[in-house]
Amino acid sequence: MNAITSASAIRKVHVPLGQRAYDILIGQGLIASAGGEIGSRLNGRKAAVITDENVAPRYLDALKASLDAAGIASAAVVLPAGEKTKSFEHLINVCDKVLEARVERNDYVIALGGGVIGDLSGFAAGIVRRGVRFVQVPTSLLAQVDSSVGGKTGINSRHGKNLVGVFHQPDLVLADTDALNSLSEREFRAGYAEVAKYGLIDKPDFFAWLESNWQAVFAGGSARIEAIAVSCQAKADVVVADERENGQRALLNLGHTFGHALEAATGYDSSRLVHGEGVSIGMVLAHEFSARVNLASPDDARRVEAHLKAVGLPTRMSEIPGTLPPAEVLMDAIAQDKKVKGGRLTFILTRGIGQSFVADDVPASEVISFLKEKHP
Numbered sequence: 001m002n003a004i005t006s007a008s009a010i011r012k013v014h015v016p017l018g019q020r021a022y023d024i025l026i027g028q029g030l031i032a033s034a035g036g037e038i039g040s041r042l043n044g045r046k047a048a049v050i051t052d053e054n055v056a057p058r059y060l061d062a063l064k065a066s067l068d069a070a071g072i073a074s075a076a077v078v079l080p081a082g083e084k085t086k087s088f089e090h091l092i093n094v095c096d097k098v099l100e101a102r103v104e105r106n107d108y109v110i111a112l113g114g115g116v117i118g119d120l121s122g123f124a125a126g127i128v129r130r131g132v133r134f135v136q137v138p139t140s141l142l143a144q145v146d147s148s149v150g151g152k153t154g155i156n157s158r159h160g161k162n163l164v165g166v167f168h169q170p171d172l173v174l175a176d177t178d179a180l181n182s183l184s185e186r187e188f189r190a191g192y193a194e195v196a197k198y199g200l201i202d203k204p205d206f207f208a209w210l211e212s213n214w215q216a217v218f219a220g221g222s223a224r225i226e227a228i229a230v231s232c233q234a235k236a237d238v239v240v241a242d243e244r245e246n247g248q249r250a251l252l253n254l255g256h257t258f259g260h261a262l263e264a265a266t267g268y269d270s271s272r273l274v275h276g277e278g279v280s281i282g283m284v285l286a287h288e289f290s291a292r293v294n295l296a297s298p299d300d301a302r303r304v305e306a307h308l309k310a311v312g313l314p315t316r317m318s319e320i321p322g323t324l325p326p327a328e329v330l331m332d333a334i335a336q337d338k339k340v341k342g343g344r345l346t347f348i349l350t351r352g353i354g355q356s357f358v359a360d361d362v363p364a365s366e367v368i369s370f371l372k373e374k375h376p
């Protein structure tokens with residue numbers, strides 16, 4: 001159970017969540033064979049395909065043709081690209097379009113795109129008719145290794161990111177690794193930060209493999225499929241252990257507490273910092289902080305930084321273009337992101353490469369003096 005199996009070049013990761021169990025298929029050409037993969041597992045007749053204007057011209061026709069060939073009628077909804085699309089306005093529009101397409105509970109909402117499209121469509125699928133089937137066809141690396149797996153869906157509110165949504169697991173995830181060829185180098189690298197994260201959480205051998213094979217992962221082919229399959233398996237394991245994020249799922253936030261603070265400090269301006277870049281800097285900071293409190297060796301932090309630097313990710317706050325607010329303001333963002341109890345914070349710390357753990361008693365005073373050192 002729960003193992004990666006390989007049949008030809010397509011890898012399968014099973015997510016054993018009882019009645020909500022599903023498969024993640026990873027490999028080349030899966031968009032062109034999507035209709036067959038969906039049709040052989042599920043029995044719906046109609047689909048609403050939700051996508052964005054960058055992805056539609058590249059992959060929508062191929063997906064539609066494969067659905068047609070499998071006898072699945074589809075309507076497409078093409079939305080503007082970008083985080084702003086995760087809004088109430090677009091949610092209403094998507095729900096209406098899904099209903100107009102007469103998608104019934106056994107039919108499908110199909111998300112063709114990055115995490116923005118996946119989160120929004122998954123939410124719509126979770127609430128239209130109190131829940132219709134949902135298929136993810138993630139096209140960004142971040143979506144293939146992270147957001148398409150696990151069932152968290154949602155939109156942003158004026159009070160903050162991802163504050164409105166539901167848990168709604170997909171029925172199938174089809175990660176076509178060739179689709180990543182049209183992703184910008186910067187977006188690919190940003191997604192790669194999450195791949196490296198799985199190694200740093202609890203897979204030291206995987207991290208070492210990435211150190212030797214990252215170029216092949218960037219190039220495509222079997223190393224890319226392998227890296228994505230290991231990442232999906234890692235995420236699936238955490239999700240199965242803690243579907244609704246009551247405990248261990250927090251490990252997935254390695255590097256994210258610092259990363260989110262940096263994203264907030266740059267006003268979520270993607271020209272300055274995208275999420276994965278914040279995570280990259282955040283993971284180095286988490287390892288350095290762990291060394292500072294004598295949990296891990298400083299050599300581990302240096303090793304993490306060397307690898308992320310090698311792939312071209314930023315690793316230092318000073319690499320973010322523009323001026324960052326002072327350490328106290330970054331600390332406020334951290335305190336808002338994480339609940340502070342009696343001056344103590346919950347953080348993901350590490351005892352070394354692949355030995356991360358949830359620490360729930362980190363003194364805020366220690367974090368602030370560390371930040372002042374790093375960002376004088």
Ligand SMILES: NC(=O)c1ccc[n+]([C@@H]2O[C@H](COP(=O)([O-])OP(=O)(O)OC[C@H]3O[C@@H](n4cnc5c(N)ncnc54)[C@H](O)[C@@H]3O)[C@@H](O)[C@H]2O)c1
Binds near residue numbers: 141
């Ligand atoms: N649900 C979860 O568990 C979860 C986890 C992590 C992140 N997220 C969410 O995911 C979102 C970020 O996802 P993302 O990084 O994929 O962002 P995104 O969906 O905005 O995609 C990034 C950019 O790449 C473009 N793009 C996507 N695939 C492409 C392709 N194959 N070729 C060319 N361009 C392509 C998109 O149009 C967009 O401009 C955030 O909203 C975040 O909150 C959700």
Ligand SMILES: [Zn+2]
Binds near residue numbers: 146194279
């Ligand atoms: Zn992330």
